[in-house]
Amino acid sequence: MSIEEKVIEIIVEQLDVTREECVPEASFIEDLGADSLDLVELIMAMEENFGIEISDEELQKIRTIQDAINYIKKKKGLAS
């Protein structure tokens, strides 16, 4: 499973949204109905799944699904 696919799978599970809603530019808060606590929980699930740690400062910059994918790729040393 690619990082993109895995990220979307986690979002679908955590935020109870459909796969179709999970377009790359979708904003967690504006488009996917998450609040700040949902976001913390979502990031915790990402940390667990990808074996990374995301600081609160970095968390502030993750607004969209694409932001999350880019960030995880960078952390894993896979950035383009």
Add this chain to the structure above:
Amino acid sequence: MGTPVERRVVITGMGTVNPVGNTVDETWAALCAGKSGIGPITKFDTAPLATKIAGEVKGFDPLRYVEKKELRRLDDFIVYALACADMAMQDAGLAIDGSNAERVGTVVGSGIGGLRTIEKEHSVLEQSGPRRLSPFTIPAVLPNLAAGQISIRYGAKGPISCPVTACAAGTSAIGMSFRLIKDGYADAMITGGVEAAVSAFGIAGFNAMRALSTRNDEPEKASRPFDRNRDGFVMGDGGGILILEDLAHARRRGARIYAEICGFGCTADAYHMAAPPPGHEGAARSMEIALQSSGMEPAAVGYINAHGTATPLNDVYETQAIKRVFGEHSRRLAVSSTKSMTGHLLGGAGGLEAIVAVKALCEGIVPPTINLDEPDEGCDLDYVPHKAKPMTIEAALSNTFGFGGVNAVLVLRRHRD
């Protein structure tokens, strides 16, 4: 606000989730049939515990009341509260909108709050460290989040609170709501009590006090209020929520009225953190004050839904208190403990048992005290053993007493126009 007319408070909706039923109708049928909701604990490993039985909520589908995503962030006591509130609001047909939102309040009690969440997240803290704690831990644990989540769901912007008065919490909540409507601070209240404390921590904690029955081989016979062979209470999960309304408000919208709440009494024992004093004068005063505030004569009371926990002290002392208040009339009263079937819902008990008392008034049936094979010395009232009893009742009391020496009593009356 502040009309000179004395306001009267009626009940127009009810909902419950508890060990004998997941609706009011299911519950009432089970109680009248003398059916026990006590069984072996299934939700966690009881091997190391002295008590292995409880009244768990069974066959309950939380997704009927709460969305999947929401469910993860709520403790069970809040889920039960939302389910009870949903049923009660539908039953009452009460719509909350811009015109009345600020006049509808929410007071829901809980003795302990999110105990199972505390347990779970404390294990996470110990095993995985603080960064792995769910951000929903605190809002799932706080006892007032039952009321909070209900008010959010329905947009009820009136008074909100959460009495945390142990096993009296549900009654404290209903009593407070009664006063809020009577005194003109609200026109309707969503109120009652809920609990979900059947957990390893909860059982172990009450076991340490030697407060729970250990009759593990006969779960259905374990809760034995007033019986010589009782050996403590049996814990249960769930609760009950009622919709209270100003009588004029209920009439204006053509609501169905179940019964009237006409009195509330609350006193402190100022005696011991867990034990009642001999004679339980605090309980007696609580009943007396409730009756005085109702303006009714003690002789009008036909039924008392007793606190009746089946602890050695409560049942004898509660009986003494009833005799002190009612004198000769105590011989004509029906007194039953439905905890014999539901177990003790702690903060949820007052919510559920107010509903039971209302049903007894409406249906003219007193639900029994099951497992009362041989009344204990000093327990010599009519506890309606084993079988429900048809009986026309003018008024009923709901007694609940809690650790910390809290005594809370409601007086309910059959509704007449």
